[in-house]
Amino acid sequence: MHATFSPEELAFRDEVRAFLRDNFDEQLAARIHNPKTFKTATIEWQKKRYDKGWVAPGWPVEHGGCGWTDTQKYIFDSALAEVGAPDVPPFGLKMVGPVIYTFGNDEQKQRFLPDILTGDTxxxxxxxxxxxxxxxxxxxxxxxxxxxxxxxxxxxxxxxxxxxxxxxxxxxxxxxxxxxxxxxxxxxxxxxxxxxxxxxxxxxxxxxxxxxxxxxxxxxxxxxxxxxxxxGWTYAKALLSHERTALSGIAYCKQVLSKVRRYAAEENDDGSRLLDDPVFQARMADIEMELMALEYTELRVLATVAQGGAPGMESSLLKLKGTELQQAVQSLQFDVAGLYGSVLPTEHEVGHAFGDRSRREYMYGRACTIYGGSNEVQKNIIAKFGLGL
Structure with missing residues (x-):
């Protein structure tokens, strides 16, 4: 990936931003976050990407993939983060799909892959x-x-x-x-x-x-x-490599930091802003630098995969560092939400929506260093296969 985008890449970025303006709005976002409409809204969002041909950036072209470079994938993920658009659930597209097109027979590929792409299954x-x-x-x-x-x-x-x-x-x-x-x-x-x-x-x-x-x-x-x-252990290890790469959560961290920066820029009753506090600035900067380093690591892994390789020990590194960063941004978001008082919803839905969501994400995020293989297990994998210990 180049530090400066080419004219073609800038044009692609503009195309992605235009697609998101036309196809993702606050109403769709609210429906995706509502448990009662989560599935139907998520399928709607996936179908919009499918119709555009942008639903499976990591798949080979012959199976319905986008044929993007790693830079295009980076541009697309960054654009999603800019508007707070979620990725689609990973279990079909990022987990079982790659196993089926890599290890499945022709009948299984024909039977399952199309509906994974459209979101119908x-x-x-x-x-x-x-x-x-x-x-x-x-x-x-x-x-x-x-x-x-x-x-x-x-x-x-x-x-x-x-x-x-x-x-x-x-x-x-x-x-x-x-x-x-x-x-x-x-x-x-x-x-x-x-x-x-x-x-x-x-x-x-x-x-x-x-x-x-x-x-x-x-x-x-x-x-x-x-x-x-x-x-099955052979196929499971291949899936876990893809899963752990997906668990890095880079786009999610960007979305949260964007919200945090927006709320931290609001003035308090005394006219001060949290965004101007040196301690808060240092905390934000530390997370942003760690996130940038993780992002470039993920891009190197994507480039390896694009050249026919497979994510190995690096997927454990992405999962390990990515989930630690997710918890760091969730803690930061929760601290900012504390400025708004009540973060608990009542029967009358009283309370700050940002605070309530911050609380939920913080609490659920305590598990992210456990699922997908606990981070202690990931450290053992890195030590064995990466460091030869």
Whole structure:
């Protein structure tokens, strides 16, 4: 990526900004943030990007990708941050989609990829289990072969958006004879299949993002298995690399900092501004410098992927540093919100909307250093594969 954009890149930036002006507004943003309209509004937003051909920047062109350079991806993400436009949920486009087009057969690609692109099929991730914690290889959800089907029994937990999902991609144990990693398979499961129960988990922010998903003699066709039996660990590692890259949260951090700067620039009763406080300025500057360094690291990873490589240890670094920065900006946002008094909504919806949202994001953000593989695990990966320790 060049420090100075070319005329073509500046033209692309103008095109992106014009697209956002025409297709994303405060009304759509409010609907996306409302749990009652979240799914329909998010699908609407994804379809607008799909119609423009801008829904899957990271996919190969032959499967519906944009064919963008890493600089174009940077410009697009920056433009989203400028207007506070969210990315689409990652489970289809950034997680299972790449697994399907990389390891799936032609029938699976034709069956699943089109609806992932349009948003007509929503996915959730069946990895974590109540007894496994961050030890993904310790999963116990069992898949027993019965002719052309598997019979699935077990439980997944912390399953984000399972209440909305049409399908779940899940790791299941198909063999107990060898090392734990050697007996895992990767299955695609229709959430409407009899025997699946979704139980809500209300998070610390009071919202219903998470779920427990139970499987009771759920019958899944063998044709829904990705790749070979007992080789799911290989596919899971590839997915986790893409997931951890997506968890860096750079665009989100930019959006939050933009809001923080706007509110910090407002005058208090005595005419002072938080934005003029040297301690606050130093705090903002530290986060912005860290964020810029992380952004260029992500661009290097994107360039590697564009040249046919795969994100490796670097994806753990992005996840580690990115989630720490997300918590830093959430703490900063919450501190600024404290200037506005009440941050708790009442039955009459009294309270500052910025403060209420800051509180929710701060509380939910305590988990971001845990999900996607805890940051302690990421440090071990970096130490082993990056530093040779």
């Amino acid at each position: 929503w996915w959730c991730q069946g990895y974590s289990e109540p007894g496994a914690g961050s030890d993904l290889a310790g999963l116990q959800t069992r898949a027993e072969r019965d002719g052309d089907d598997y019979i699935i029994n077990g439980t997944k937990i912390w399953t984000t958006y399972a209440q909305y999902a049409d399908w779940i991609f899940a790791l299941v144990r198909t063999d107990n004879s060898g090392k734990p990693q050697q007996g895992i398979s990767f299955l695609l499961i229709d959430m409407r299949t009899p025997g699946i129960t979704v139980s809500p988990i209300i998070a610390i922010d009071g919202e219903h993002h998470l779920n427990e998903v139970s499987f009771d003699n759920v019958r899944v066709p063998v044709a829904n298995r990705i790749g070979e039996e007992n080789q």
